[in-house]
Amino acid sequence: MKKLLNIFVVSFALVFSSNLFANKIGVIYDSGGKFDKSFNELAFKTAERVKNELGWDMVEFEASNNTQIEQGMRKVADRGATLIVAMGFAQADAVAAVAPDYPDINFVAVDVCWVDDPAGNIYQACYLEHEGSFLVGVIAAMASKTGTIGFVGGMDIPLIRKFQGGYEQGAQYVNPNITVLANMTGTTPEAWNNPTKGAELTKAQIDGGADVVYQAAGGTGIGVLQAAADADIMGIGVDTNQNWMHPGNMLTSMLKRLDLTIFEQAEKTAAGTFESSGKFLSLGLAEGMVGYATADGMVTDEMVAAAEAAAAGIVDGSIIVADWSQE
């Protein structure tokens, strides 16, 4: 009898000491794939940080088609995730469908700010990428010696037009006569994952005189930056600081601080203070959620001064950056 009791006590202790009640972050990546060195990889890195610094568990999913997103999200929820991060606008419907079924799980939807949230468990945020792109446009125009700069996007969708629009407006703010060569990689989801085509487009832009190239093309961007480095011109990275990829040939990177968003929501989930964001939350320069990277880049003090002046102008409203996704 005593032995039985012992077993009982030990197993009880085991159950409670294991991570049964630990928090778990679930990340569902966009079609660019986990290792795009940009948008998705930033989410992965942030999840790793949550794992290491907050002691959470982690579960991930990469969907290979639209139908799998919702399936994967439910699976991640069933595996005990307490915070689910949905990367990209393509997951909006899946979040809207899954979140009400799991009222105890918190959701962070990046690049989504329009879904209904009946259960009050979604933090959805769009970013004002055109403001950040405006600043790198300012820097690009100052760095360009030829007066021609390039832009390579993934697919011609509203989100990418936002990047392109901000960049062109920023460049023209510095140099009204600047030529901006802009190309989109393709019309299928493949366009986010085609570095070869990205490199080809970049080479074409270099032949057209571009000496600074900005990419907003997911995994395709790896090819864009590689081609820029091969031709010894300047590349501009996107979403996360990509300056380390080609030291000496990276001017700067447009930062989209979804890492701050994810980490903050993880902390709030752990503390039990998570709140729904409601619809239409847009995070931009004023909130410090977009910007540009100087570390490892080739930005001069003069460029920083100009970019800071432009940033101040955008925040106080004296410079208005048009959002091309709304046109």
Next chain:
Amino acid sequence: MSFALDKSKVPWWVSNLIVPLVNLTLALLVSGLFIFIAGENPYQAIKLIIYGSFGYVEGFAYTLYYTTNFIFTGLAFAVAFHCRLFNIGGEGQAYIGGLGVFLVAINFSFLPVPIIWILSIAGAFIFGAAWAFIPAYLQAKRGSHIVITTIMFNFIASSLMVYLLVDVIRDMKQMGPHTVALPKELWLPSFKDFAAFFGIKIRYSPLNASFLLAIAASLFVWFLVWKTKWGYEMRAVGHNTQAAIYAGISPYKNIIIAMLISGGLAGLLSINEVLGVHHKIVSGFPAGYGFTGIAVALMGRNHPIGIFPAAFLFGILYQGGSEVTFDMPNITRYMFVAVQGVIILFSGALENLFRPQIESFFVNKLNRQAKV
């Protein structure tokens, strides 16, 4: 030793069951080797595939949902193939078919629901067929090769749809390239609704009534190709165009009709995706089903009875594959593209690797039995 063998002596179950099974087993062994090299246990992987695609109701429903898509695209390819046309434009035809479904459903929403469904099916078929018409015309009248034109039309379809989804028919309240959702009463009844009707509560899965449409389409294709005069003419053109002309059969007409039906069947995929699952046009919804359909048709020997199990097999791979990538971090989603590739390689390109040996083995065995 020669392999010259009287084909008529080979029993049907040897060439249609044993040979494909041997090829499939080999493909799975090679895939298992891949998984082993990637550092995971192939036996565990197979167990996960089986569990993911059969182990629970929703998983099985997902398998059948994928099967539905592959039946449509497989049939589409098969019909054209009987006329010796290699229609690899199923992807684009399905995409444009989606436009047909959406336009019909949104513009005729004042009609009773079942009529809207029938009209949407017609819309999907007509739009898919229309997209196949231009390559068909070019092939029939100008001799432009159908492989080139249909693959080009995939890109044109995708460019056109992205343009429409971004600038014309996008739901302007949000940023994603997709349309507004169709009214809820137009959604095809899902498997979940069906089970709820019988008082069984299951969770969400994308399986819906279009599975029945896929079965109906299989019967339709079987009837059309093997039981009608037109089907006979079309197969005659496919087998020997000169002989068909000599017999008074017009190859032009048959090429165009075969492609129209093929495109229409591919267009029906969008019934499943637009009316059944997403309830809107989502950019890139054909997601490669059109291309996988080619493999499905070739594996299924271009016959509806063969296409069904082949489509089911690919359904298992898709659904079970997502289960494996979920549980085995070393296996990425690209790994399953490779596994599909190996299966296509063994059952398509290397099909004749063991066929002569297997066939002569069985023929000799049967001969010996006959002598005894």
